[in-house]
Amino acid sequence: xxxxxxxxxxxxxxxxxxxxxxxxxxxxxxxxxxxxxxxxxxxxxxxxxxxxxxxxxxxxxxxxxxxxxxxxxxxxxxxxxxxxxxxxxxxxxxxxxxxxxxxxxxxxxxxxxxxxxxxxxxxxxxxxxxxxxxxxxxxxxxxxxxxxxxxxxxxxxxxxxxxxxxxxxxxxxxxxxxxxxxxxxxxxxxxxxx
Numbered sequence: 001x002x003x004x005x006x007x008x009x010x011x012x013x014x015x016x017x018x019x020x021x022x023x024x025x026x027x028x029x030x031x032x033x034x035x036x037x038x039x040x041x042x043x044x045x046x047x048x049x050x051x052x053x054x055x056x057x058x059x060x061x062x063x064x065x066x067x068x069x070x071x072x073x074x075x076x077x078x079x080x081x082x083x084x085x086x087x088x089x090x091x092x093x094x095x096x097x098x099x100x101x102x103x104x105x106x107x108x109x110x111x112x113x114x115x116x117x118x119x120x121x122x123x124x125x126x127x128x129x130x131x132x133x134x135x136x137x138x139x140x141x142x143x144x145x146x147x148x149x150x151x152x153x154x155x156x157x158x159x160x161x162x163x164x165x166x167x168x169x170x171x172x173x174x175x176x177x178x179x180x181x182x183x184x185x186x187x188x189x190x191x192x193x194x
Contacts, residue, residue, distance in 0.1 A: 006148075006149070007138075007148050007149060008140075008146075008148060010022055010140055010142075011024055011138070011140055011148040011149075014140060022140055022141060022142060023045060023140070023141040024138055024139075024140060024141075024148070025043055025044065025045050025047070025078060025138070025139050025140070025141055025144065026043065026044040026096060026136060026137070026138055027041065027042075027043050027078065027089050027136070027137045027138075027139060027144070028041070028042045028043070028044075028089075028094075028111070028134065028135070028136055028137075029041050029134065029135045029136075029137070030042070030132060030133075030134050030156070031132055031133040031134070031135075033127045033128070033129075033130065033132045034127065040123075041077075041087060041088060041089040041090065042089055042090055042091075042092050042094065042113070043077050043078040043089035043090065043091050043092075044091075044092075044093075044094050044096075045078075045091060045141070046076035046077050046078060046091035047077075047078050047079075047141050047144070048076070048077075048078075048079065049074060049075070049076055050075045050076065050077045050079060050088045050090065051079075051088075075090060075091075076090075076091045077089045077090045077091040078091070078139075078141075078144050079144070080139075080144040080145045081145060082145060092113055092114070092115045093113075093114040093115060094111060094112060094113050094114060095111075095112045095114070096109065096110070096111055096112075096136070097109065097110035097111075097112070108157075108169050108170065108171050109154060109169075109170040109171075110167060110168070110169055110170070111134075111167070111168040111169075111170060112165050112166070112167050112168075113165060113166040113167075113168070114164065114165050115165075115166075116161060116162075116163060116164065116165065116166055120161075120166060121161060124159050124161065124166070128156060128159050131155035131156060131157055131171075132155060132156045133152075133153070133154070133155055134154045134155065134156055134168075134170055135150065135151070135152045135154070136150070136151040136152075136154065137149070137150045137151075138150075153172055153173065154170040154171065154172055155170065155171060155172070155173065156168050156169070156170055157169050157170065157171045
């Protein structure tokens with residue numbers, strides 16, 4: 001987890017100025033719980049139109065497709081290239097509730113998505129049967145490849161939804177609740193000792 005005081009001057013100005021041309025963007029990556037190859041990427045704002053998220057069409061095909069005018073076919077978000085690989089974050093209206101300061105450790109972080117679809121409910125019911133890793137990054141709109149702050153090692157521990165929103169609770173792994181040592185020296189685990 002990076003520290004907030006390591007932000008660049010441009011990021012601090014974007015956070016605290018009453019008027020600025022720069023915007024601080026929150027990027028959320030939810031790992032694929034099945035095999036890790038298809039993460040879900042979300043952003044709290046957009047910088048342009050996405051091309052790769054729409055049925056794999058190329059930019060040329062998007063521009064020349066005659067019936068490409070409906071809102072359902074246009075997807076907005078944030079694009080960036082990391083390690084030669086294009087990453088596209090889909091814009092969804094969302095709110096992040098930061099954890100309160102506690103003496104006992106890090107509290108829970110809440111993430112509310114103000115967009116509910118039947119597909120999202122199916123994903124929640126099918127794949128959120130165990131904690132799923134989430135990474136939260138803060139970038140500037142002018143340079144989305146430069147990560148200003150990163151918060152990793154959060155896991156989705158619960159999900160609730162209604163007709164208007166999906167609420168996810170994110171927690172860090174608490175090693176204080178893990179058994180120590182992880183194995184007891186019993187004949188079933190260590191038969192050579194007995």
